[in-house]
Amino acid sequence: MVLTALEFLGLVAFAASGALAAVRARLDVFGVIVVGLTTALGGGIIRDVLLGIHPPTTFSNWPYLAVCAATALIVFAFHPQVARLRRAVLLADALGLGVFATAGTTIALNAGATAYAACLIGMTSGIGGGALRDLLLREIPLVLRREIYAVAALAGAVLVAIGHALPLPSAAVTVVAAAVVVTIRLVALWRHWNAPVARPGDTDPL
């Protein structure tokens, strides 16, 4: 039940991040809903395809889609101003990343995956929705930008796998791990933690 509540929190957060990014890109109400749904449901669909769950959970539970569509509509209605949405997108994205990476790991472990596979599937599930959002809107995916992103998701997934192995209560571990991911990601954004970049040389001759 805690897992379900967490999942819905993640859905709302990712749907909001997708819808906000779409509003910012000046899409109409349908485009905003499509991007919101893709962002929120994409990671879970990828997770279920990798785990061999057919059809994906999303497609058997209408509340998933209803919650995401409602979130996107509310975002559209209450954010008529395109300005100042970048920070909101990043906040919602951090929340979705944390929840999906850790809940995805837990779901994979419950489906019988090894700890190694579960961590990778959880990380993919956390990263997937945001990557689809950025590809659709033709932005450079957040996961490729400067601040800690995939590493935060992986850290959460590993915490869940450790908790599962000890074993600690699954729900509590997932909540704590999600909080750790969100904290890492927000601190990275706030402090502009940067990783090294290659030094530029002479320009590439084509």
Add this chain to the structure above:
Amino acid sequence: MVLTALEFLGLVAFAASGALAAVRARLDVFGVIVVGLTTALGGGIIRDVLLGIHPPTTFSNWPYLAVCAATALIVFAFHPQVARLRRAVLLADALGLGVFATAGTTIALNAGATAYAACLIGMTSGIGGGALRDLLLREIPLVLRREIYAVAALAGAVLVAIGHALPLPSAAVTVVAAAVVVTIRLVALWRHWNAPVARPGDTDPL
């Protein structure tokens, strides 16, 4: 048999839309074939992956691929002029959207999916090919642009599901539903039906 005929109609339409868009983007003959094949086969492959059909139907029936490749080649040969292709892309895309959304829903229902899952899989299968085409060619996906698109596909999928539940003859329902999708889409294009967009505020400070 009607379903098979419809599927081939959809393959030809989507292959043509992909090939036309690729010609318009100045790709060479191989690029035109790759985009044509991806557009035509992409939606069905996504559908089969979601339904857990391994390997996808496309990969067991060479006529599917042959028809799409031939279509792309014919488009390439008979459209040496890059100009005036935008309208042709949109027309072919509307036809493919209608056929794939409704045939996809029927296939999913026949594979035992619930009405809800079948509608979503059908819609995804209709939208998928065109979205892959636009991503490959780095255009903003049609599904995110102004005119009714995903909603038209969903309407067709829901009609098929209702017909299946009554029950009405599957083939007839699919044909009618596909015609409805194409009509909605073309009227939307013709009348420039627009949905509301968020009002611009002050510019976003980065």
Add this chain to the structure above:
Amino acid sequence: MVLTALEFLGLVAFAASGALAAVRARLDVFGVIVVGLTTALGGGIIRDVLLGIHPPTTFSNWPYLAVCAATALIVFAFHPQVARLRRAVLLADALGLGVFATAGTTIALNAGATAYAACLIGMTSGIGGGALRDLLLREIPLVLRREIYAVAALAGAVLVAIGHALPLPSAAVTVVAAAVVVTIRLVALWRHWNAPVARPGDTDPL
């Protein structure tokens, strides 16, 4: 065993091509690793999803990921100069294309796929990683550009299928077919083999 050695060669080549392209796009060390991993592992994950192997092989063998991450890190460390990387990306990509197209076909045949399905899955598996790399970095996918690309992959896949049918020893056939793909691709690059492009007409009125 030869197949495993080939696979690792392909992983290293594709990881290097992805990492080099990411260094060229000025991503930081994490972005370089993400693009390297996606390029190297993407094709195999697509292959396993199409074959219905759950979870994908990559997710059950940590050495796959370790080798790719190490390759990306080494590329990052030893290519601090952004310049002159285009040629290196193309060389590594050709090697990865050849190995993945032919090893993918062999794996699909071993998994019981028909020759036709195996060729398509092999080709997709060869093309997939590079296409993901280019989509992530917002470049026009190599597979759509001028020189022979998908055709080279397909030729290798068909050679493997013929060898499998005769039957010739699988390992030897795969190695020879991979060498043929790489040779075709490099000669095409070197000689700038071009395929015909549609003649431009008057400009498209929107």
